[in-house]
Amino acid sequence: MVFAACESADKRPPTASPRKHAKKYSAADNSFCYDCHINFLFEDEEIALVHERVGIGCTHCHGKSIAHRNDEDSINAPDVMYPRAKINPSCMMCHPGNELIEEDAHRPVLSGAATQEKYCTDCHGDHRLAVRTRLWDKETGELVWDDGVRVEEGLWDEGR
Numbered sequence: 001m002v003f004a005a006c007e008s009a010d011k012r013p014p015t016a017s018p019r020k021h022a023k024k025y026s027a028a029d030n031s032f033c034y035d036c037h038i039n040f041l042f043e044d045e046e047i048a049l050v051h052e053r054v055g056i057g058c059t060h061c062h063g064k065s066i067a068h069r070n071d072e073d074s075i076n077a078p079d080v081m082y083p084r085a086k087i088n089p090s091c092m093m094c095h096p097g098n099e100l101i102e103e104d105a106h107r108p109v110l111s112g113a114a115t116q117e118k119y120c121t122d123c124h125g126d127h128r129l130a131v132r133t134r135l136w137d138k139e140t141g142e143l144v145w146d147d148g149v150r151v152e153e154g155l156w157d158e159g160r
């Protein structure tokens with residue numbers, strides 16, 4: 001598909017998704033996740049915030065994660081995690097290839113063959129944790145490693 005009007009002010013092809021103009025979005029409420037994941041808010045992280053503004057919250061992509069968010073020791077995994085191979089397909093459910101702007105950077109992801117090496121989140125946002133205190137198997141949710149630190153009995157309640 002060729003977008004003749006790609007040079008228009010916002011570089012967006014005229015046939016780009018009507019989503020953007022279709023309705024006014026109300027922002028998602030991510031406050032319960034920010035209780036612990038405040039870094040995304042502080043760092044103005046693109047994946048979290050761009051989607052929050054259009055009503056797509058953490059739970060839309062990671063599930064309600066009740067067991068995870070209610071666990072003060074955070075031993076329970078979130079409901080939905082993303083092994084590398086699942087990143088691009090998940091983004092492309094809403095940003096399909098034919099709606100992605102014509103951008104050199106997008107060629108590798110659109111050519112299909114190279115999708116295993118270039119992920120949307122390599123370039124968009126800073127939506128990874130550099131330092132980990134817990135690690136789960138992203139497919140099964142099984143805790144595979146943790147730093148051993150636990151909230152002491154009662155400390156959590158006093159702290160609040």
Ligand code: HEC
Nearest residue numbers: 030033037040048051056057058061082087121127128129
């Ligand atoms: C549009 C979907 C989407 C939204 C919205 C979203 N995430 Fe994510 N999240 C992902 C994907 C995909 C990954 C995997 C990124 C990667 O590995 O590069 C991820 C990764 C993460 C990670 C890091 C995992 C790691 O291995 O470092 C954390 C923590 C996280 N998300 C928490 C959140 C929180 C908290 C929110 C809300 C503030 C949120 N996410 C909003 C899709 C989303």
Ligand code: HEC
Nearest residue numbers: 017019020047050051054056090091093094095120121124
């Ligand atoms: C549930 C649908 C949905 C999913 C899943 C989703 N997005 Fe979005 N995304 C949107 C909507 C809606 C917008 C705001 C309107 C627009 O620009 O299309 C948006 C906006 C964006 C923007 C900003 C576009 C701009 O106009 O500034 C980027 C970049 C983006 N998404 C990347 C991603 C990436 C990377 C992933 C996968 C981690 C992802 N999105 C997953 C729906 C989604």
Ligand code: HEC
Nearest residue numbers: 088091092095100101103105106109118119120122123124
């Ligand atoms: C190699 C880096 C790279 C990769 C990988 C990549 N993008 Fe992009 N993307 C860009 C650049 C550069 C732009 C244009 C500048 C900008 O708006 O950030 C862009 C623009 C966008 C936009 C429009 C943003 C806007 O402001 O209009 C969306 C949506 C988007 N990309 C989604 C995705 C999705 C979904 C994937 C994975 C299938 C992906 N991108 C993979 C670099 C990349």
Ligand code: HEC
Nearest residue numbers: 032033035036058062064065069072074078081132133134
């Ligand atoms: C009680 C604190 C707490 C709350 C509340 C919380 N999380 Fe977490 N979350 C954690 C901790 C701790 C980790 C592990 C981070 C690390 O390794 O240091 C984590 C990791 C994650 C990851 C990374 C999983 C991966 O791929 O490795 C995701 C995704 C995530 N949380 C999503 C959410 C979502 C969505 C919410 C809101 C529904 C939420 N969290 C609420 C404490 C919390």
